[in-house]
Amino acid sequence: MKKHIIIIGSILLNVLFGQAYTLESCETNISGNTPEFFQKYFQCVDASLSESGNYINLYFNGLAPYESWYYPNGDPNHIDWYSQGQGSFLIPNAYITEVNYVVSIPVNPEARPNLSIDGDAVDGEVGTSNFEYPMGSVGSALNGVNMFNPCASPPDVIEDEAASFDLYNGHPAGGELYHYHTTSPGPLEVLQHKGLIQTTTVGSGEIEVYGIMCDGVVVLGCTELDGSTPNSSDWDAQNGHVHDMVDEEGTTMFTNRYHTHICYDDITEDDTDGNGFQEHEFTPEISYYKTPGMGQSFERCNSMTSPIENDMLALDDEFIPIEFSLYQNYPNPFNPTTNIDFDLSQNGQVELAIFDLMGKRIRTLVYGYEKAGYKSITWDATNDFGQSVSAGMYFYRISAGDFHSVKKMVLLK
Ligand SMILES: [Zn+2]
Ligand SMILES: [Zn+2]
Incomplete structure (x- = not known):
């Protein structure tokens, strides 16, 4: 009898307050024809191959699969704000809301010709170089949270904006999507949920992959997919380099894929490694690959309401194609x-x-x-x-x- 009441009580609570949005309750639909990277590491997204096979379409709902004070009061994911340190503040009236969007990521991204990485590419300002990402969405974290470009709204620098980040280093802004600019435990929790790592402390994961930019750049922490430490002498000013990305089981996820390693412990504007550029903890500021769909323009490297190309049909055994x-x-x-x-x-x-x-x-x-x-x-x-x-x-x-x-x-x- 007592057990019966408890069960009814928990059903009632779910009805009254809704269910928390978590890695367990979110929906994940990764098509088997997408590259294994997406099948292995992503959660809380839909992923499909496009008609031509040239793009992976990643669909999101804009929600963060964990507790955050940017969920509104009364939401089952809401927790009260507390200061995480000096200068920390809560952006007033900024909330996580459901926004359905998609990014189309090229399967085989094409490197930009004559790309040179100069001071403009790491100056913390958008729009001074042809290769810089636009202000706004530039990709997706493993848990379906939006990845933003590395900069705050001009003329702010991201280091100042960081005071408004929540526990997960994310925040919404001005009716925009809830987003990350940098490494976060959120994607590492996906890896833990999938049994790939034990530690979700940023910088200490057995492997660290955070997500993918919509031009195809993979965002890693300071551990490669196979658990090794990246060779820092190979990095460019954006902390990126090119090599095959092999997982801990020896499976090649990507061949010759440009990716970034975000390894710095401290948010800093100093040039501590003496390479002439200030350090950025954040997602890279320039686009190494041609941006999908728009050549040198950046408009397509953004969250979209529809993909560049429709999904390949999900064909089951009953489906008979019209032609060979x-x-x-x-x-x-x-x-x-x-x-x-x-x-x-x-x-x-x-x-x-x-x-x-x-x-x-x-x-x-x-x-x-x-x-x-x-x-x-x-x-x-x-x-x-x-x-x-x-x-x-x-x-x-x-x-x-x-x-x-x-x-x-x-x-x-
Ligand atoms: Zn932001
Ligand atoms: Zn690497």
Whole structure:
């Protein structure tokens, strides 16, 4: 009887006050055709591959999956404000609100030509260099919280704005999305929730990944995806560098991906490492890659109400495509695995095979009777016949009845 009352009581509380929005209660829908990076690390977002396979569309609701004093009074996620140190203050009437938006992140971002990182790129001001991110949203944290550019509203510097951050180093502003400018325990809690790390103290995580910018730059802390310490001599002024991003299990998440390491303990405007630039704890100030959709313009590197391209249809076994299609592999270039998707509009004999530039067959991936539908095949280029396939261009060819199609792909090492 007593137990019965307690159960009714908790149901009543949920009805009256709603359920807290947490990593457990949030909805996560990551399509299996997105790169493994998104499937492994993200939570509280929807992620889908776009029609052409060129973008990952990440959908958000603008909410933070933890308690914050920027949730309004009466919200189950609301906690009372307290000072976190000298100068700390609460932005009046700024609240976390639900805002549905999307960012489209290129699967294979293209580096900007002639990119030089000079003083303007790290001056704490937006708009002095062609390559600087715009004021506003520039990507997504693992937990679906918006990532903002590194600067506060001109002419403020972010170090001053930091006094209005909450426990998670986030804040809403002026009706804008709740957002981060910097490292935060929030994304590390996602990694903990997924059983990947034990420690969520910023700077002490076994691995530290915070999110991805909408141009494709990955934001890390001072630990690589495989748990190693980054080689700081490789960093540029934005604390970024390029190398393959391999996780602790040896899976390559990205090949040659520019990423940033945010390692500084103190918020500082000093040039402590003597490289001529002031240190920034925050997300990088310049865009290393071409911004999706708009060439040199930055308007697309922002939160949007609709993606650059619609999602690829989520096809189940019942779905019969109208026509045969062979899609571009992803990732591409790749090392060592890549995915090849194709549509079969009829049941029948199918062959999918890999050839080198000389036309020599390297591997037969599919050979036999297949039912109509949407198919996805993964090729691992390292394990064919116990040999390593050499880097370079390869072709993959499909034959299904009268349908034949050939596409190129590039293996990088
Ligand atoms: Zn801000
Ligand atoms: Zn690195």
